[in-house]
Amino acid sequence: MKHVIELPSSDELKKVITLEGRRLPSFPQAALKLLEMVGDEDVSVKDVARVIESDPGIAAKVLEMVNAAGFGLSRKISTLTEAVVFLGIDPIRKLCIGMTVFQGLFATSNSRTFDRIHFWRHSLSVAVLAMELAKKLELPNPEEAYVAGLLHDVGKIFLDLQGHKDYGEFLHDIGSFQKTIVDLERETLGLGHDDVGAYFCSLWGLPDSIILPVKYHHRSFPAESLPTDQALLISIVALSNFICWTQGVGSFENETVCPPVLAPEIERLVDLDKIDVIARIKAMNREMERISEFYRFVFPTPGEIQESMLWMSFNLSRVNTRLAHRDVTHGAHDHRQASENASLHDVGFAFGKSLSQAGTAREVMDIVMFHIGSIFEPMHWAILLKDPKGEDVIFSAVEGLNKERLQGLRVPRGKGLSGYLAERDMPLISLDIFHDTHLAGRMGLYVDFEPLSCMGTLLKINQQFFGVVELVNKMSGLPYTPEELKILESITEQASMAIERLSYQQSLRKMATTDSLTGLKNRCSLERMLSNRELMLRQYGHDLSIMIIDIDKFKRINEEKGRKAADELLKKVAGILRSTFRKSDNVFRYEGDKFIALLPGTDSQAADQARSRMLTSYDALKREMGVTLSIFVHTVKPSHAKGLITFLEERLVQDKAVLECAPDASVAVELQPVLEQETEQRPEKRKIYRKKVRLDGVLEHPSAKSYGNILVEEIALTEIGFRVTTGPLNVKPGDFLEVSFRLDDTLHSLIERRVIVRSVQGEQVDAEFYNPPPYAKDLGFYLLA
Known part of the structure; x- marks a missing residue:
């Protein structure tokens, strides 16, 4: 049964890209003719040479390569027929297809952010690895896997060249999200690069064997309605794309966002034990080293690849740990919160990338607090930093029910939960505070709720203590688990390294601009x-x-x-x-x-x-x-x-005297004053800008198990004011509610938030967002409009 490929219509394409104009590339004729020869056992050396001759640039490149010193020829080869004989039909055909595609499609760019050389390196890596896997799995025409891998992301070229929205800016902004690139393309641009690429491959008249992997390398596909070889080819390209991503060879720089999605069909169709992935990767690396000389770009060294694989594997394993052990709570908001704030990549990808981009200690604190709130959903969480002038610790970042009362509060040495953590000099978890004798008399600070369970870790650099992270109670009412404590330790360890990195940068900046x-x-x-x-x-x-x-x-x-x-x-x-x-x-x-x-x-x-x-x-x-x-x-x-x-x-006459530099202070001494200075220097961020609106929405009161309708009348990045029009009126300060509403912007963006009620006057409710994201794109643009 022949599978009918569902492609977007030209009208759908026109909403995303400009179809008219000279800038739209066509598929190179030389590559198309060479592609037609794939699998043809009767093709001759002269046939291949004749096609290569039709493109003078490629012909010259082939002769240059075959006469390179590395081949050690005793005489110079001057004809393409001899070159094809010497190099072999399959290798030279594969090389020429790649070169014509590169020059015809990939060489030019509309955006500085979308680096074509980096993108081409990814495409070549996927192509080479796909061909290696196809050979091992005995696919009839392994070169088809090479071409499909080469073109799997071709839709990104059209989004960059003729997209109505700037694709480079899109790539720059996606670090703030925890969704796959193709899903973000569909939401932000209108179509994913997979659909765009499949459309143009069909327009060029390429065979279905190439179009299908381009369309389905990011999604589930109807394996039952496809020939076995075709379903296997889709799986090979998708798996190759994923493996290259794990090695840090993504389609654009710093691609550490949500990983490519592997469809369930792939595990069923590809026997990973049979293909020996490590051996295939090594073969790909050897081939890419040879290819990199031909295209004159630098491919990552084996050491760099190994390091990238280590970090990707480490992040994926930590994500899996959280997936396996995270407590599951019930209610409509839990699904929404999981999809928006607590996705699989909060711990590994989004968290690590956000920390690497943080430029100040305050940004590190904001990122850490947001991810703690997203992952563990505590009722109270805080970071306390050591006072540089004494032994006290200071509530430097606080979220939850005690936020206003505790922010900036000093806790004497040995007092409170933080004091106990510092004295123990090790992480803490208490499943039942009421029966924990060590915590007796230490929980008096938390007056807005009854402390039931808590956990905490220390912030350290070079074994030097400089702060504490504490969490008290969970929204679900369940106790914290040892597995969650391990995740929290990992978060605080990364936060400590980020702060240490910033302190070194600050020291270097100070040395460069300040007289010691x-x-x-x-x-x-x-x-x-x-x-x-x-x-x-x-x-x-x-x-x-x-x-x-x-x-x-x-x-x-x-x-x-x-x-x-x-x-x-x-x-x-x-x-x-x-x-x-x-x-x-x-x-x-x-x-x-x-x-x-x-x-x-x-x-x-x-x-x-x-x-x-x-x-x-x-x-x-x-x-x-x-x-x-x-x-x-x-x-x-x-x-x-x-x-x-x-x-x-x-x-002035220069004075050559060199004066001795004074030693830099430690992170523990410098961090709290630096944090206070950074907070003072961002007064605009501390101002709450509220916009008058009239937006219909819905309300859920999880503890009362009731629902209702609301009219949102004021909105800000961190606060909301609304009127309950129908439903529960038993709302009181301190309650946690789930609200959702759509903005009246062009996209009718859906906003879903958990909120903490601050005040209630009749039907009017004033609330604060629980753990708002550091960057809320839809809401931010709406408030500026």
Whole structure:
């Protein structure tokens, strides 16, 4: 029975891509003719050579390859017929199909984000591995597997070239989601690359044996209605795509989102024990090393591939652990929450990728808190950090019922749940707090609910304790399990490594831009600022004065009183500079005994006044040290500030003295102040922007087992205000509810959230989202519209 391939219509395609225009590539004629020869036992060397000759670029490449020094030929081969004889019909046909497809379809790109070389490397890897598997499984025409693997993702080319939405931006944004790429394509773009690719393969007149793997490599397929060889070919391409992904050879850089989906038919059709996957991967690697020389791109080394496989396997195993042991709760929201927030990749892929992209300690904390809420669904969870000035720990990030009361609260050493964790110096789990004598008297902080079960872990770097993660009670009412404690340990271990990475980056940044002796900004920082015209105009306005401060006869102090006295003098001068100038002024230690101050909005008269203030402030130190200052003032326009670098180099004599660097503080000492500083620097994020709306929705009260309708009247990224129109009115502060509603945007986006009730006035309910995602795309765009 012949299977009818269901393809999207041209009208459906037109909603996603532009079908008209010269930019749409056609399938290369040379490749099409070579493809027709696949499986033809009567094809001759001359037939293949004649097709290759029709494409001068490919012909020249073939002759160049066969005459390469690596083949060790005693004479130069000048005809394609000889080249085909020497290389063999099947290898040269496979190579030429690949080369013509690359030049005709894959070489050009519409987006910088969608790297075609990276994409081509993935396509070739899938093609080579598919052919290796096809040979092992004795498929009649293994070259068909090669071509199908080569074209399996061809739909992405059309989405990139002619898509109505920018495909590069789409790839850039998908790290925020936990769905497969093809599902996100369907939701965001309108069609998946599998359907788009199958459509064009059919339009080109390619055989069904190629079209079917292109269409079904991401989904279940009707194996019963297909010939066995065809069903096996689909399985081979899908499996090859998955294996390449596990090695870090995805279709675009940093592809660590949800893995390709393997249809259930694949396990039934492909005997993994029979094919010896490891041997096939090794054969693929050898072939790709040869191919990489031909295409002149770098393929991952065996060591890099092994490392990628290790991390992918590690992440997958951790995901499976959570899948096997995670408590299952009942109710309509549990299914929604599992699909949106607690998917299989929260622990491994989304969590790991989010941490790798975090740029600040606060971002790390937000990511950790979100994933803890998604995975364990606690009623209270928090991160407490060690106070750098004492032994207390501070509630630095809190979510759940105790959020407002506990945020910023200090817990003395040895007190509370966190104190017990620190004293034990090991993870903690309590299945029944009431009967746990060790926790008696320690749970008084949690007044909004009765503590039943808890668990916690320590944050450490190099065995140095700097914080605690604690969870109390689960939404389901069930106790925490030892398996969940292992997952929490893994999360905190990764969080600690992310924080350590950021602390090293911060130290390097500090070393690069800060003078270690005085704590002022250094010469590099000054030159970077002066080189950025837009930054200068934005920061300094229309008037800018530069003040050069030079300590007279500084070298004599160094020679007569020693290095330590000279360093103390520099630090005292730096202290006077800090106290004298305004907060808007920037002060730098340029080199040696020379300091520079940039004074925004300061004309020459105001600069002279600043000079007088500086000299007055220095009088006391002048009498103490017997050293005077020379101060030079120069006023310029910020638009000419780049020329100040040349001006400074010409005016100042460089001091070659090198001063000793001070050691950096530990993470435990630095983290809490850094976190407080980052929080202060993001005031806009702390503001709640609420939008007036009128959106119909539904409400579920899980504990009361009741349902109702609501009218959403105010909405924000983290809060919601609604009126109960029909249904339960027995809602009170502290209740957990499930709400869902559709936005009145063009996509009618569905928003489903668990909320914590904050206040109730008659039918009016004001609530806060339970564990809102760090980035809610649909809701975010809606609020900005």
